[in-house]
Amino acid sequence: MLQIFNTRTRRMEPFEPTDPKAVGIYVCGVTVYDDCHLGHARMLVVFDMVVRYLRQAGYGVRYVRNLTDIDDKIIRRAIELGEPVDRLTRRLIDRFHEDQKALGIAPPDVEPCATEHIEAMIRLIERLWDRGVAYSGGNGDVYFRVDRFPTYGTLSGRRLEELRAGSRIGIDETKADPLDFVLWKAAKPNEPAWPSPWGKGRPGWHIECSAMSMTHLDLPIDIHGGGQDLEFPHHENEVAQSEAATGQPFVRYWIHNGFVQVGQDKMAKSQGNFMTIREALTRYDRETLRFWLLASHYRSPVTFSTENLAQARFSLERLYLALRGLGESGSADPAALAPWQSRFAIAMDDDFNTPDALAVLFDLVREINRVRTGDLERARHLGQGLRELARVFGFLESDPEAFLKGVGGGVADDWIEERMRERQQAREAGQYAEADRIRQQLLDAGILVEDGPGKQARWRRRPSILS
């Protein structure tokens, strides 16, 4: 039985979707004003894992993840670049899709854009207006009246008085309450704008997710997710708007992933300590990145450092080394795999405990290595089982030999093969000093030589990512 830590209750709860054959999951995607960085990658990988696991566990899943393609930062960026907003966003969405693919993220079932749901947002705001929870500020903006929603603050565990006590919210003359938030922004000159009952303008940030999630999923939505930084105010406001407008519960399980940190700090655009996904992919293969991100529990912080990425790579190599030589053919023998399958499921059912599930994979590796000399068939079956279990994480999808040899980087394969032949000849002639010299020569070039049983010798690249 899957247990999920629900942010709203801050407790573990058994996952009981409204309809197991149609689990709705909505995740707040990215705002396309620049290339995505590793913080976004974590959100993508974590929810990719969640969706894969739900599906593997037998649920039918409808995965919706939005794109925010209109907001202040986008407009600012467009002005900076002297590029029309729609061209900028289209370009960045394309790049985002490239990143997604490069990371091996399965695309969501629906990927709604804010600008294609303006009508739904306006209708939602109208309902709020009719219920007296929306009002017009003097400047043409429309606000949500926070004190008309009694349970405001429940999701993030805050109370209005506490929030008001904080002095960081600027006083805005046009708002009835400093905590009221924008539903509709009046257009300024030269900004993208849509007609509405309150004049030309554009939606506030929070309303778009309410409108898009309700358009594509039934209420209450089973799972709504996003980064921890969206907990407040974004998700809090989504709840307020949605429930005030519909009178129904909005979301049953809230899931928030932790941050990517650099040293002690959160990786963030504004901090300037970020690395884009595409830059990371020039330095690390995608499975290493995924391993790194999934080696910590999704709610814990994960630190970006060359050491941690190197560890991820080495750990992954151990998995691939076990798979090497087992071949691709054959399917897993369910009976043989059962003990590990079972432990794996227990770990994943415990709020997607990926580190614990990974430990099961490594225990399985030990078993494969133990039996492979005596019972190759069993090793094959277990190897196939290892691949199947790892599918939830999106790794072990490469050919082991190809993964271990690595791509490019340093010396060319032809040169290596030539050295290997020379060394082989030396070995066969009993010239071990020469063979060792060549081995060292290769090692200096970052190539590790491994003599197998008989004459077979193999090589692989030691990743230089420690440096």
Next chain:
RNA sequence: GGCCAGGUGGCAGAGUGGUCAUGCAGCGGCCUGCAAAGCCGUCUACGCCGGUUCGAUCCCGACCCUGGCCUCCA
């Protein structure tokens, strides 16, 4: 200042009221022409102070420290 999360061995990172996490690194052994890989064994832990308990890293309380949110943010 308010609210939330967390402090585990050399590093990363799970977990549990009283035998093992797991990976990398280290050490010993087996294997190997030598290595590598692998297998077997093994060392380094649970921020601090009290309390509950036969027994606490795990429960309770205080304290110290770190991070996050409270403004755009995955």
